[in-house]
Ligand SMILES: C[C@](O)(CO)[C@H](O)COP(=O)(O)OP(=O)(O)OC[C@H]1O[C@@H](n2ccc(N)nc2=O)[C@H](O)[C@@H]1O
């Protein structure tokens with residue numbers, strides 16, 4: 032599953048090095064030709080979005096975070112992060128939501144470059160360009176994807192050779208969702224979601240996503256979860272064995288029967304119109320409908336590609352959302368693209 036695994040990473044980086052970078056040939060009339068590799072000119076990494084098929088949330092911890100049983104599934108909607116040497120660290124972004132993406136050092140891609148540079152005692156001066164297709168503030172880990180993508184791209188550009196464990200450590204410092212953006216596939220996240228155990232997926236799951244008219248702030252949704260649950264006894268979050276079995280079987284009906292999201296009531300409380308989107312997708316034949324993570328993107332699991340088209344068409348016609356996309360899962364994690 033992990034396209035970002037050490038062996039895979041070495042392989043792709045080598046592909047980039049051989050495919051794209053200048054190789055100097057020293058003139059040598061006799062004897063073997065000497066070759067010398069130059070560092071890459073730029074590196075592009077593709078990173079998937081996620082949907083949470085189970086999101087069980089415990090009580091607020093003293094540090095303000097919540098313990099989770101968080102079953103992530105990477106889906107085939109992608110951002111691409113390109114990194115190239117520059118005089119100073121700067122970020123640019125293109126895509127339908129680009130206007131909502133911060134271009135200063137609060138951008139998760141910039142923070143990732145700074146974190147890796149600090150660890151290796153080097154300058155973080157790079158130009159990071161984000162081609163953004165994942166909705167912003169949509170509950171699909173778009174910023175996290177850019178953080179993981181920038182980290183892997185800088186690692187390849189600078190030839191730092193950081194281990195997978197080191198990269199995952201930096202990811203966890205950047206945000207709870209960032210480690211999963213690096214590894215992709217499917218995984219159970221415990222702790223605040225950053226401690227990952229890979230899960231088997233036995234087939235392709237088809238999804239339709241409805242993007243909402245505005246975003247929701249993740250901290251605000253967790254706060255609303257706390258407000259709605261105030262005074263109640265909040266159980267420890269536990270992963271569902273039935274759901275993990277459904278993923279392993281690749282069975283969409285079984286998965287539809289077991290998905291859950293404890294943040295959904297909080298997201299609906301802050302954005303009540305999402306109930307109309309969920310109802311429209313269900314009426315069109317989706318096997319199940321849920322808010323993706325902290326929302327407000329809504330996710331519809333369907334049986335096959337034909338059903339995805341039907342549900343997508345109905346959602347577009349319903350007037351209850353901004354845009355509609357279809358995607359398959361699982362998707363690989365952050366991957367260096369061939370030069
Ligand atoms: C809702 C999810 O997307 C589900 O995968 C994640 O739990 C959120 O992950 P994220 O966006 O990477 O969030 P972080 O950047 O780590 O945290 C942002 C804020 O969300 C809240 N937060 C996040 C994760 C968590 N387990 N408990 C929390 O209460 C905290 O208020 C935190 O300050």
Ligand SMILES: Nc1ncnc2c1ncn2[C@@H]1O[C@H](COP(=O)(O)OP(=O)(O)OP(=O)(O)O)[C@@H](O)[C@H]1O
Nearest residue numbers: 138139167168169170171172173174175177208249
């Ligand atoms: N590279 C980035 N892309 C988008 N937003 C970013 C980025 N870096 C920082 N941000 C900030 O993070 C906020 C949340 O954006 P993001 O798209 O990651 O939300 P999300 O998908 O709901 O996150 P999650 O699903 O991980 O909770 C944005 O409103 C923006 O201020």
